[in-house]
Amino acid sequence: MATHVKPREDAPRLERSTPAAPRARRPVPWSAIVRHAVLILFSLAIILPLVWVLILSVKSLPDAYTNRIWPQHFDFSHYGYALQHIPTLPRNILNSVIVTTATVVITTIAAVLAGYALVHLSTPGRAVVLGLLVASMFFPTRVTALIAIWEIQKNLDLLNTTWGLIFPYATLSLALSVFIMRGIFETIPRELADAARIDGANAWTMLWRVMLPLVRNGIVVVIIVNFVTAWGEYLLATTLTNDQEVRTLPVVLASASGGMGAWAWPRIAAVYVMAITPGLVAFAIAQRWYMRGLQEGALKT
Amino acid sequence: MARVATRSQRATAADAWSLAGRLVTSWAFLLPTLIFFLGWQLYPVIRVLWLSFTDYHYLRTDAPVHWVWFQNYADAFRDPLVWRGLLRAALFTALFLPGMIFIPMVVAVLVDRVRNPKLATIYRVILLIPSMIPGPLIFVLWKWLYSYNIGPINYLLVDVLGLFTLRNAPRWLGDPTLVFPSLAVMEWWWGLGYHTMFFLAGLATIPRELYDAARVDGANEWRIFWHITFPRLQPILLVLVVLRFGTAMAVIDEYLIMGGFNRALPTYTWTVYMWDLGFQLGDWNQSYAAAVGWIGALAMLIVVAGLFWLFRSRD
Known part of the structure; x- marks a missing residue:
């Protein structure tokens, strides 16, 4: 089911490059108006909920209680207030950062090494590995394995610890990440690998010197995928931890349901905005490579 | 030489x-x-299978564990909660799948026609924003959007448009008939951009000359979509159907965050029941929970295998 992506040439650019006879301005066709109207509607539907939570996080408390969408008074103090008055919050943020960073580092390294071995080292037995990884993606592993994962963590004395979460987290998107890297490594011609090997490069130098620069867009995709998975993970975090101090940000947010003081809605909304900002900023920065990585082969399914 | x-x-x-x-x-x-x-x-999945053939209860620390063969499975087949849980998951899947596949396909076709490269990028980036927010945080956001107290949806319906009063305003997540459609809309919102990217990757492989030739021959947009675009998107469509079928049948975070352990709500499916049995109810009958987990997985696998078979025979 491989769908190779060959970006086609851009039609308008071709037209523009022919200098002869500038085309007369035609009226915009109806179909284009309808198309953009529909797309703008979808874009608004996506943006408005996020704008709403952003506004909620800077509403004054009385405005929040009246539910008015555009507040009469803005209040930007909620961010600081939440950080100071929700006692575990800085700890929860730190927990999320630690767990996510470790997960992303482990999974990315594992996926790059595995993708490389599966494509360019003609690993004996790779069909078995591939088969298992594929099977795990069509099996509800996350749900079915939960009871035994809890047991493993208990036996390793990792229950109710933050860093213990890293182990199950690293596997959440591992199969997908290996597949993405495999897809990207397959775009590198085998002759390149052969040439490097003939020149005396061993498997490691070949990966490090020759291949890595060529697969960096794929690595961006893998990093983003794993960041999103680990940063927001809820099921394992809520099952494997009990105490508020060891929990991660999503568990704290999921249990918040409004209230007084530090738990007033605008303050929870401020925590929410803090929780989603890193991902969106990372996306804004890495967007170009991410899109390229997707096109190069990450979307090969 | x-x-x-x-x-x-x-x-x-x-x-x-x-x-x-x-x-x-x-x-x-x-x-x-x-x-x-x-x-x-791999080990946990096999370990759960092994557990499901025993009578292991976590909190019965002094009792010896016995091998009971298929006793847990026999119990599960007589347990109405297991059947209801599977049916509810299937119902949600039926609601969830069409919108998760066809809306992105239509949007992809629309985005693909945008010739202005800058605008095309802007649409893509906006559509991809939700995929940069982790699932559980999406669910938290929509739990608030649907909220009876602070939700802007009910604020619009009650205070701005006056369609409802506070008494009869829809309880999006509390009403058993509304909760699945509400969750499905949320999932569509979340998955729209990501799935659109899959279809866009497929559309990029279709040469523009095909469209031009069809237009010269006088085909209208609908016929062009049906005869040129759709057949070429079919492989992607089938893969997404299989993948998302798996996702929808095994949903759990949404249900835990939105519905909790309320058995009257349809969100109490086999996944939530498994969690309830294993970590909350009575003396934590983890062997029975393991059996429920494997029954859910097997039910899913059978349908996935059926889908694969169905799609393979057509190619």
Whole structure:
């Protein structure tokens, strides 16, 4: 089911490059108006909920209680207030950062090494590995394995610890990440690998010197995928931890349901905005490579 | 000539290296993946299967554990909560799938027609924003959007449009008939951009000349979509159907965050029941929970296998 992506040439650019006879301005066709109207509607539907939570996080408390969408008074103090008055919050943020960073580092390294071995080292037995990884993606592993994962963590004395979460987290998107890297490594011609090997490069130098620069867009995709998975993970975090101090940000947010003081809605909304900002900023920065990585082969399914 | 000779000599040396060291080296590269995959995915799934054939209750610390063969499965087949849980998951899947596949397909076709490269990028980036927010945080946001107290949706319906009063305003997540459609809309919102990217990747492989030729022949947009675009998107469509079918049948975070353990709500499916049995109810009958987990997985696998068979025979 491989769908190779060959970006086609851009039609308008071709037209523009022919200098002869500038085309007369035609009226915009109806179909284009309808198309953009529909797309703008979808874009608004996506943006408005996020704008709403952003506004909620800077509403004054009385405005929040009246539910008015555009507040009469803005209040930007909620961010600081939440950080100071929700006692575990800085700890929860730190927990999320630690767990996510470790997960992303482990999974990315594992996926790059595995993708490389599966494509360019003609690993004996790779069909078995591939088969298992594929099977795990069509099996509800996350749900079915939960009871035994809890047991493993208990036996390793990792229950109710933050860093213990890293182990199950690293596997959440591992199969997908290996597949993405495999897809990207397959775009590198085998002759390149052969040439490097003939020149005396061993498997490691070949990966490090020759291949890595060529697969960096794929690595961006893998990093983003794993960041999103680990940063927001809820099921394992809520099952494997009990105490508020060891929990991660999503568990704290999921249990918040409004209230007084530090738990007033605008303050929870401020925590929410803090929780989603890193991902969106990372996306804004890495967007170009991410899109390229997707096109190069990450979307090969 | 001499150069060629040394090359081939080096090549045989390389061959020797690859024969001797290939096994060790290449498996060394796979080792990190294998440790995590075997330790926290494959072993747990098998361990759960083993547990499901015993009478293990976690909180019965003094009782010996017996091998009971299919007793848990026999119990599960008589348990109305298991059946209801599977049916509810199937119902949600039926609601969830069409919108998760066809809305992105339509949006992809629309985005693909946008000729202005800047605008096309802007649409893509906006559509991808939700995929940069982790699932559980999406669910938290929509729990608030649907909220009876602070939700802007009910604020619009009650205070701005006056369609409802506070008394009869829809309880999006509390009403058993509304909760699945509400969750499905949320999932569509979340998955729209990501799935649109899959279809866009497929559309990019269709040469524009095909469209132009069809237009010259007088085909209208609908016929062009049906005869040129759709057949070429079909492989992607089938893969997405299988993948998302799996997602929808095994949904759990949404249900825990939105519905909790309220058995009257349809969100109490086999996944939530499994969690309830294993970590909350009575003396934590984890062996029975394990059986429920495997029954859910098997039910899913059977349908996935059926889908694969169905789609394969058509190609």
